[in-house]
Amino acid sequence: LAHMISTMRPDIDHADEYVRNTTTRIFPIVASALGIPSFLPFLKAICRSKKSWQVQHTGIWIMQQIAIMMGC
Numbered sequence: 001l002a003h004m005i006s007t008m009r010p011d012i013d014h015a016d017e018y019v020r021n022t023t024t025r026i027f028p029i030v031a032s033a034l035g036i037p038s039f040l041p042f043l044k045a046i047c048r049s050k051k052s053w054q055v056q057h058t059g060i061w062i063m064q065q066i067a068i069m070m071g072c
Helices: 002-011 017-034 036-047 053-070
Strands: none
Touching: 002 017, 017 036, 017 053, 036 053
């Protein structure tokens, strides 16, 4: 999980919206494969980030995609 997060971390606040959108589609797959509870601290940090609005927005998109994947 740590390797996947560190590899995909730069794409969370990428300037290109297409890259951020692709990241929001990939993170839920990784989270479901490796366990959503272990992914939650990272997701919480993303949503509370003060770095940029893109980071928070991507975090919310990731949460939405996880919910869709789980069937909520």
